[in-house]
Amino acid sequence: MAESIELISSQKSFDGWHQRYRHRSEVLGCDMVFAVYLPPQAEPEAGLPVLYWLSGLTCTDENFMQKAGAQRMAAELGLVLVAPDTSPRGPDVPGDPDGAWDFGLGAGFYVNATQEPWARHYRMHDYVVHELPALIEDNFPVSHRRGIAGHSMGGHGALVCALRNPGRYQSLSAFAPISHPSDCPWGQKALGRFLGKDRAAWAEWDACELLAKASERLPILVDQGERDDFLATQLKPEALRQAAEAVGHPLNLRLHPGYDHSYYFIASFIDDHLRHHAQALTAPA
């Protein structure tokens, strides 16, 4: 039986619809909200491809839909956009013990936690890769062709979701991803808590490590601003470049002088990403 979703709001946008839904997530053990953009082509039986967008630290489903300016091009290309939340939510879900914004609520890092007290709810990888797409494919006029993209923590999420699940996505891109979480403060804090102290477990959730043994060579588009305050300490795109070069993985890493980490940067290049995804997603299977 299809899981049920409850419509929260529906707003017309570029002749399509921006909608928000609430549903019970069995994987996460809590209620979740996601946003979907249905372009004007989303008639019944349309079978449109879907681009999943994973947001960064502190975000919800709303940031991307309000600030990226993606709907105009999605409407032109006939792409469905889906933006999940960035962590489990609710009164039962533990957040950062110190109230920090870089771990826990709004900061699930798209992993499946193995450590207590996180393991019960923090299973964002399985939610994003399996539960949410099943719900989307049951309830909307979409195909099983999927792209995945994200920003910062969500860029890490997109890379890891695709690299861990060959065949599940047909396109992949990221803005300013946390490229090598085993080797930066945000990643070490999150992986250390969610997965424990054994760094061997971290390698399964680190794009640079996963690239080395990937069985699929999905081309990756990455945009990175050169005035991004987190570039050197947290994001480390050069590590991704080296990891890709070592195995000949197709990576188009574009460095943009002057751009920062914000949605003003994302909006400036989102059209290129949407075209990158549409080209792969609408190609013959």
Add this chain to the structure above:
Amino acid sequence: MAESIELISSQKSFDGWHQRYRHRSEVLGCDMVFAVYLPPQAEPEAGLPVLYWLSGLTCTDENFMQKAGAQRMAAELGLVLVAPDTSPRGPDVPGDPDGAWDFGLGAGFYVNATQEPWARHYRMHDYVVHELPALIEDNFPVSHRRGIAGHSMGGHGALVCALRNPGRYQSLSAFAPISHPSDCPWGQKALGRFLGKDRAAWAEWDACELLAKASERLPILVDQGERDDFLATQLKPEALRQAAEAVGHPLNLRLHPGYDHSYYFIASFIDDHLRHHAQALTAPA
């Protein structure tokens, strides 16, 4: 001497710059923040035209810049965008006595108040029409060619600023404007407090009344969503249509089925407005 402005932030956007500035407003008697988008053409001496955007109730300089998706087309057209705040701000500035969001702070209605305790600070008309443009024209590579546009309360503001000041603007448009404030609850509350009980004073700040005696016939583009919750009670675009028809004022009022009052609506049609302004602002004087 040119008044001084203090740069708060600068973020690259579509090869131009989104910047926020703080300055002392003599007209309003408080510090104010505004945002400016400088397209890539904004080299020294470029002499670009400026579009002033007036936002709606509860907004600051940020809503339009973050959510309208205007920078892409502004960069293409070479338009400078300026977004002021929606009221005076600060510890000395009185807000709504009942703490409501539809009057006072974030809700200055772009009038010059005559009544106490509002008259000291609430002079948004003079700020928007005179003080701010003087500051912009002193500090940025712009011409004296000006367009004005806005949303909801800011749509009212744009219409009234242009209609009261023939020759000052070369282009005008609005999204879902409060068209006839003398005849709707938001307008009656605001005008009654700012201007007093004499309705004759209100007519000087009501687009429908001003159209009747306008000496300039600047073409107006207005977009209105038909699913806008405020359409019938607060916005009343038909009153604007009738007022324009009565005097033969050129008004292109477009009603859009399905669209609401939000920035999802604005983003869907902002490109048309930017083209409308650019066409007038870059035409031979």
